Amino acid sequence: MTELSYLEHGHSLKSWLLTTDHKRIAILYFLSITFFFFVGGAAAALIRIDLLTPEPDLMSNEGYNRAFTLHGVIMVWFFLIPSIPNTFGNFLVPLMIGARDLAFPRLNLLSWYIYMLGGLFTLAVLVLGGVDTGWTFYTPLSSMFANGNVILAATAIFVVGFSSILTGLNFIVTVHRLRCPGMTWGRLPLFVWSIYATSLILVLATPVLSITLVLIAAERLFGVGVFNPALGGDPLLYQHLFWFYSHPAVYIMVLPALGVISELVSTAARKPVFGYRFVAGSSIAIAIIGFLVWGHHMFVAGQSMYASAVFSFLSLAVAVPSGIKVYNWTATLYKGHIALDPPFLFAMSFIGLFVVGGMTGLILAMLAVDVHVHDTYFVIAHFHYIMVGGTVSAYFGALHYWWPKMMGRWLPLVWGRLSAIFIFLGFNLTFFPQFILGYLGMPRRYHVYPAEFQTLHVLSSAGASVLGLAYLLPFTYLLYSLRHGEKAPPNPWGATGLEWTVPSPPPQHNFHELPTVDGPPYQYPVEPDTKREGAHG
């Protein structure tokens, strides 16, 4: 019998804008997030062009500040935080646990509308001339001196925070309540574990940012001065509150990616994930320890020396669960029958870049070294290795891996491999020079610099143009595949997991009858539904 897929159930705009189907909402997020990815990318392009020469040529100082602020705000809150959870999490969590939808489908749609409202505020900030505080909104700059649209930007982030909270809440309840018979906690796909851990952070950390932004807006509007040293307030208090949210938030950005990689690696190796329990547990460990390390952003801000020492130690500790994951992926690949498909190439590039990002994180977490490289390009390179090299690679890996499932179309593997390689090369060319720049003393957030730094800056800008084109590439052939791609079978990669047991694209209610699970996850090997070019056996 033929059943209509979720894509065919209604074609009107209304059937999309009022949908409560988690799969359609995932697509709505995908479209809006892609939009913001390119807006944020445009800001990055401006920054890199301006940095080609030591002189300020493209923008005024003010304009430059606004460009990097907008870049940061959009990339963090409107792309990275919602990226994997709200698109792939939305699409996959119900399918992976054998449910027909999330626990609160209407709330899910509401989250998207709230996200869009926050996005509109951000665009308004852009149109009205931007903000110049940096994505960190440090006081007293943001509260007393900045002359941009600080309140509007704070409102945008405040609003989008509610979207995060509601989405996180929805995932947690879904994983607790809607697992199909036999889907015990020990059988959950690792992607679901990582989304669960992320959701805990979303629910518990985001409100702290909300109230902090309220206090900033209150200072600008009514002179409420709790962060204002002139009035007896404490600017360091702002940094504590901000990083209490924002360090956990960096794990919001990377945990879902770690989950994606576990899926991609085991499928590519045709082997169960090595040490399932440790990989699952390390997600939770990261979520918990991640709440205790925020002070490593404030080593030189004047916090007490003893606090710094403790934060330094705890920051080293948070690397342990991350390390566990990397070792387990490697062990999974060991003696696997590896297929060099695009998702696997993205996964490999994730692992390499994540390791560089993590190791440099350890360097930064060492109190004495950080005094030297704090607020330099070294820090910029560190977090871009994790957030862009890592998370964005995982995002594209997920896109290639689940694209046949989501759209029902097969994608051109050669192009997929090429874009994975170009993204990897472009990325390294862009960001590796920044480690050196930072170590040599190039401070972040300046667009005027000593002439001897120019070579490295030019290299970085050249890399950025490769990277930019490489990011565009997948969107062209994926769009092309929508029309001309071959129809995808239910399980094209030969993967385990309930999402591969339903047709591609899945029917509206996912499962005819709710499935029953009677064994552990990742029982590889599984034969793919089609023999394909380039696939190893």
Added chain:
Amino acid sequence: MADAAPSRQRDTTLMGMYLFLASEIMLFGGLFAVALALRLLHPQEVAAASRRLHYGIGAANTVLLLTSSLAVALAVAAAEMGKVKGTVAGLLAAAGLGLGFLALKAAEYGMEIREQLLPAFTPAEAFDSPAAHLFMDLYLVATALHAVHVTVGVALLAGLAWRVHRRSLALPRAATGVEVVGLYWHLVDVIWVFLYPILYLVR
């Protein structure tokens, strides 16, 4: 959720609400952290400023909210037994007490404006010390944010009472809805129970 039994549905909804409340607690948690910081930075000035608050009104408001929580609890019990009248009465009583809280709070703000205590209505020079000014800033933000929550709560309680009364929510099936709003209301109450001593009493 079409296939879930009603009791499963209830647990699911309640769990969602508990998580929401956890995030609300973190929201106010940020303000509690600020209160702690101010106390540590300026112990004497803050204690002096706290002494000027009308703790009697605060106490009366605490009584109002605690009583209203009791009324909500009774409404939930009545809803589970399918008693429309009892439910409506409990909800309306709670909403009324909530309105009473807001009225007292407004009166208190009024007094504070006249006594030149409330920031935004008072010139900075009028405060005893800069730290006292900061403390009153915090007082205003925290109580105003709480009052916003009370207002939302009153609207929810009244709306629910209306729908139960009109039978557009059939009891006891809709008891979960009453329970969820009740949980929210208890949280508003609990936050006040912490705000009150932190702002008015700790010296």
